[in-house]
Amino acid sequence: MRRDHMKSILPRGPITLLGNLSETRYWVYLLLFPSLVLLLLVVAYPTLYGFVISVREMRLTRPGLNGWVGMKHYVAMMSDRVFWISLKNTAIWVTAAIAIEVTLGFVAAVALNRNLPGTKLFGVLILLPYFLPNVVAGHMWALLLDPRLGVINDLLVGIGILSTYKAWFADPATALAATILVEAWHGFPFFALLFLAGLKGIPEDLYKAAAVDGAGPVRQFRLITVPMLKTVIAAAVILRVISLVNSPDLLLVLTGGGPGNATQVLSLYAFQTAYREFNFGYAGALSVVMFILLMLFATIYIRLTRVTKE
Amino acid sequence: MLKTSRSRRLAGDILTYAVLTTLTTFCLGPILWMFLTSLKTEADIVTSHMQYIPRTVTFQNYVAIWTQSNFPVLIANSLVVTTITVVICVLTGTLAAYAFARLPFKGRDKIMLGYLLVRMFPAVMVIIPLYVMMRTVGLVDSRFGLALAYTSFLLPLFAWMLKGFFDAAPKELESAARIDGSTRLGAMVRIVLPLARNGLVASSVFIAIAAWNEFIFALMLTTGQGSRTWPVGLQLMVGEFQLPWGVLAAGGILSILPVVVLFAIVQRAMVQGLTAGAIKG
Numbered sequence: 001m002r003r004d005h006m007k008s009i010l011p012r013g014p015i016t017l018l019g020n021l022s023e024t025r026y027w028v029y030l031l032l033f034p035s036l037v038l039l040l041l042v043v044a045y046p047t048l049y050g051f052v053i054s055v056r057e058m059r060l061t062r063p064g065l066n067g068w069v070g071m072k073h074y075v076a077m078m079s080d081r082v083f084w085i086s087l088k089n090t091a092i093w094v095t096a097a098i099a100i101e102v103t104l105g106f107v108a109a110v111a112l113n114r115n116l117p118g119t120k121l122f123g124v125l126i127l128l129p130y131f132l133p134n135v136v137a138g139h140m141w142a143l144l145l146d147p148r149l150g151v152i153n154d155l156l157v158g159i160g161i162l163s164t165y166k167a168w169f170a171d172p173a174t175a176l177a178a179t180i181l182v183e184a185w186h187g188f189p190f191f192a193l194l195f196l197a198g199l200k201g202i203p204e205d206l207y208k209a210a211a212v213d214g215a216g217p218v219r220q221f222r223l224i225t226v227p228m229l230k231t232v233i234a235a236a237v238i239l240r241v242i243s244l245v246n247s248p249d250l251l252l253v254l255t256g257g258g259p260g261n262a263t264q265v266l267s268l269y270a271f272q273t274a275y276r277e278f279n280f281g282y283a284g285a286l287s288v289v290m291f292i293l294l295m296l297f298a299t300i301y302i303r304l305t306r307v308t309k310e
Numbered sequence: 311m312l313k314t315s316r317s318r319r320l321a322g323d324i325l326t327y328a329v330l331t332t333l334t335t336f337c338l339g340p341i342l343w344m345f346l347t348s349l350k351t352e353a354d355i356v357t358s359h360m361q362y363i364p365r366t367v368t369f370q371n372y373v374a375i376w377t378q379s380n381f382p383v384l385i386a387n388s389l390v391v392t393t394i395t396v397v398i399c400v401l402t403g404t405l406a407a408y409a410f411a412r413l414p415f416k417g418r419d420k421i422m423l424g425y426l427l428v429r430m431f432p433a434v435m436v437i438i439p440l441y442v443m444m445r446t447v448g449l450v451d452s453r454f455g456l457a458l459a460y461t462s463f464l465l466p467l468f469a470w471m472l473k474g475f476f477d478a479a480p481k482e483l484e485s486a487a488r489i490d491g492s493t494r495l496g497a498m499v500r501i502v503l504p505l506a507r508n509g510l511v512a513s514s515v516f517i518a519i520a521a522w523n524e525f526i527f528a529l530m531l532t533t534g535q536g537s538r539t540w541p542v543g544l545q546l547m548v549g550e551f552q553l554p555w556g557v558l559a560a561g562g563i564l565s566i567l568p569v570v571v572l573f574a575i576v577q578r579a580m581v582q583g584l585t586a587g588a589i590k591g
Contacts, residue, residue, distance in 0.1 A: 019493035027494060031409040032421070034402035035465055042462040043428050046439035053439060104333070111329045114322070122330040124577055129337050131573050133523035135541040136562040139548065140344045143555055151343055154360040185336065197585035239429075246432045249525045253545060270434040275530055280438050287435035294430060 054284035061278045073285035082261055082269060083286070090265040093180060094244045098237060100184040105191025105236075112192070113199040123196070130189040138253030141182045145169065169255050172262040179254050179263050186250065191236055198232035199225070234305040238298060245294055266290050341566075348372065348559035355555050371560035381561060383535060384543035387453060388522055391539055394457035395464060395521040396514050402461075403468040404510070408498055410469065411476030412484075422473075425466040436462055437530045444531060453537045459527050464517040471516065471583040475509020476502065512579035515572050522569060540565050 021027060054073060057065045077083045112123050129137070144152050147167035156162040168178040202224065210220045248268035251257065257264035257272065266286060274283035347355060348371050350364040375381050409415070410422055440459055441450065449455030479502055487497040503510065525541040532538045538546075544561050547553050553561075573580070 015495075019495045022494035022496075022498075028409050028413045028415045031405040031413070035406040035469060036421075038398070038402055038458075038461055039425070039428065039465060042440065042458055043431065043436060046436045046443060046462075047431055049439035049443070050435045053442070058442075107329060108333050111326045111333075114326050116323060116326055119326075119330065122334055124574075125334050126330075126337050127577070127581070128341070128570070128573065131519055131523075131569055132341075132566055133525065133541055133569070135523075135525050135545055136344075136566055137340075139544075139558055139562060140340050143347060143559065144340055144343060146555075149355060149357075149360075149555065151360060151362075185340070189337070193581060194585055242430055246434075247526065248434070252526075252529075267432060267434055270432070271437075271526065271530075274434065274438050274441075280442070283434065284438055287432045287438070290432045291430070291435055294432070298430065 050284050051288060053280055054288045056281050058280040058284070059278055060280065069281065073282045074289070076282070077285060077289065082264060083266075085261045086264045086266045086269045089176065089261075089263065090245060090267075092176065093183070093263075093265055094241055096177075096180045097183040097187065097244060098240055100180065101188040101191050101240065102233070102237065104184065104188040105193075105195050108188070108192035109195035109199055112196050123192075126192055127189045129186050130193070132186070134186070134247075134249035135253055137182065137186050138250055141178075141185070142169065142254060145178060170259055172259050175255055175259060175262045179251055182254060183244070183250055187240065187244075190240065194232055194236040195229065198229045202228045230305070234301075238301055241297065241301075242294060245290065344559045344562055347555055348563050350556055352554060352556060371554075371556040372564065374557045375561045375564065379547060380535065380543065381540070381564075384538060384540040385565070387537055388539040388541075390453045391457050391460070391528075391537070392518050392521040394454060395460045396518050398457060398461050399465050399468040399517050400510070400514055403465050403472060403513075404503075406469045407472035407476055408502065410473045412481075412498075412502070422470075425469055428466045429463065433463070433526055437527060440527075441530055450531055451533045451537050456528060456531050456537055456539070457521070459531055460521050460524060464520055467520075468513050468517050471513040472506070472509060474583055475506045475513070478509070479505040508576075508579045509583060512576045512583050515576045516580050516584070519569050519572060 021030065055068065055070055057067055057069050057072075059065050108126055112119050112126075144150055145168045147153070147165055147170065150165065150168075153162065153165040157165065166174070168174050206224050206228075207220055210224060215223065246267055248265065248271045251263055251265060251268050252271070255263040257268050267290065270283045270286035270290065273279050273286060346362075346364060349367045349369070350361070351366055351368050351370070354361040354364050354366070406425075410418065437459075440462070444450045444452075444455050444459070449458070483505065484497045484501045487501050488494070492500070523541065524539070525545070528539045528542045529545070532542060540561075544558070544565065547561075548558060
């Protein structure tokens with residue numbers, strides 16, 4: 001009795017109290033409370049608010065214009081030429097980048113998984129681009145591909161592929177392809193990382209058993225490696241699609257959507273509409289459409305990959 | 311038979327090294343070129359005939375970016391924003407990760423999935439309302455406001471990554487401590503956190519790098535010197551003063567230096583956490 005009293009007046013009071021609280025069933029909610037509140041505040045509320053903005057007029061440059069406009073922005077989008085170009089470019093950009101990244105990532109992972117001496121170091125070096133900021137990656141590649149000073153132009157002319165230096169980002173015919181190359185450089189290590197982890201998870205015995213049964217490397221690859229990696233591939237692709245569709249950084253740095261609208265994608269278009277024109281209502285509607293398209297894609301994609309697994 | 315399988319193996323090894331060397335060149339070549347450019351004089355960069363190796367090595371570009379622009383201020387702002395972001399994520403995310411990993415409760419899977427779904431939201435979709443909200447409460451152009459915005463996508467990532475590390479920490483020691491009369495809080499602080507120390511460091515470094523590199527939120531939410539971070543500042547410098555390539559390259563090298571160093575130090579644990587989080591998710 002007396003001892004309990006002593007305890008509560010010691011400076012450790014609040015900690016003891018928390019310790020006691022940790023034994024109750026409220027503890028778990030207490031642990032979750034801070035992060036949940038924070039996420040509700042900086043994600044959930046803004047998201048809901050974003051839907052509201054998309055059906056309002058909101059231009060910070062003209063405060064007088066403010067009010068409910070219903071589906072006006074969505075209707076306007078249907079006849080907005082840039083929206084359709086952006087949609088098409090987004091599809092091309094994401095599909096091509098992911099196809100290259102998956103291929104390169106797979107090749108890298110298979111090579112790294114052979115565990116030859118030195119592969120650990122190679123693994124670390126190959127991963128580095130993934131951690132570099134888009135701003136630096138963008139300017140670095142702008143320098144490499146520069147029409148006057150670009151070393152890649154010089155190399156290509158040197159080995160006779162090009163006859164003169166080329167302005168990769170200024171030519172509408174090559175601009176999108178050039179940005180895809182940069183994105184592939186930046187993103188393929190992510191796939192290499194995940195595929196390598198997936199490959200390491202495949203039991204060695206499976207290959208031995210297949211070899212005993214007379215299956216060659218190609219059949220082993222087709223019948224063991226690919227099916228065993230299916231979940232990892234599916235997960236990696238969907239994560240990458242989400243981040244590619246959502247992030248305009250690299251294109252903003254490299255081309256700003258130009259020349260013309262040759263490299264304009266939805267995320268960049270929405271960002272510029274908000275950042276340059278302060279037309280928050282229309283930008284909001286664009287991002288809502290992006291979000292819905294992503295959700296649709298994710299749902300269909302997850303269905304499809306589940307179906308093929310069974 | 312033995313001979314063919316051995317020569318086949320040798321061919322495979324050679325092919326492996328060829329592939330790895332090519333990929334490493336592809337990955338590091340651009341960075342190396344930027345580094346070389348940062349050491350060149352303007353005369354070696356702007357030439358009619360490509361100068362691969364700098365004729366004279368100069369640190370003039372580094373001096374220029376550091377003394378003739380507001381680069382030090384930008385770096386300081388980035389440091390502050392990154393630190394605040396990491397502190398917020400560690401304080402709140404560790405608790406959540408521990409709850410996810412150790413305490414069974416109703417709706418746990420749903421809440422965890424919710425934390426993951428946050429990544430689906432287009433950044434732009436969150437940025438616009440956040441901008442309006444932050445303007446209302448006076449947090450636009452504030453380093454704290456920007457850090458708060460970063461937690462919107464980094465906190466869930468941190469919680470998921472750390473949960474994986476908590477999962478991997480053995481439960482037995484914790485149970486033993488509890489039997490010895492330690493409270494849940496005591497066991498968490500004295501047993502589980504030290505066990506998952508590496509994971510805590512790796513997850514923190516991962517979000518620190520992400521916050522350090524972030525560009526889009528910073529571009530929208532910072533308007534002046536007071537809070538502008540280096541990616542935004544560097545980008546604006548390029549647009550405003552036609553920054554010479556050498557100076558830009560020096561800025562790039564300086565700003566990725568902390569990333570490369572941190573990555574080199576904790577890459578193993580970070581890779582482990584990243585793959586665990588992504589595959590389980």
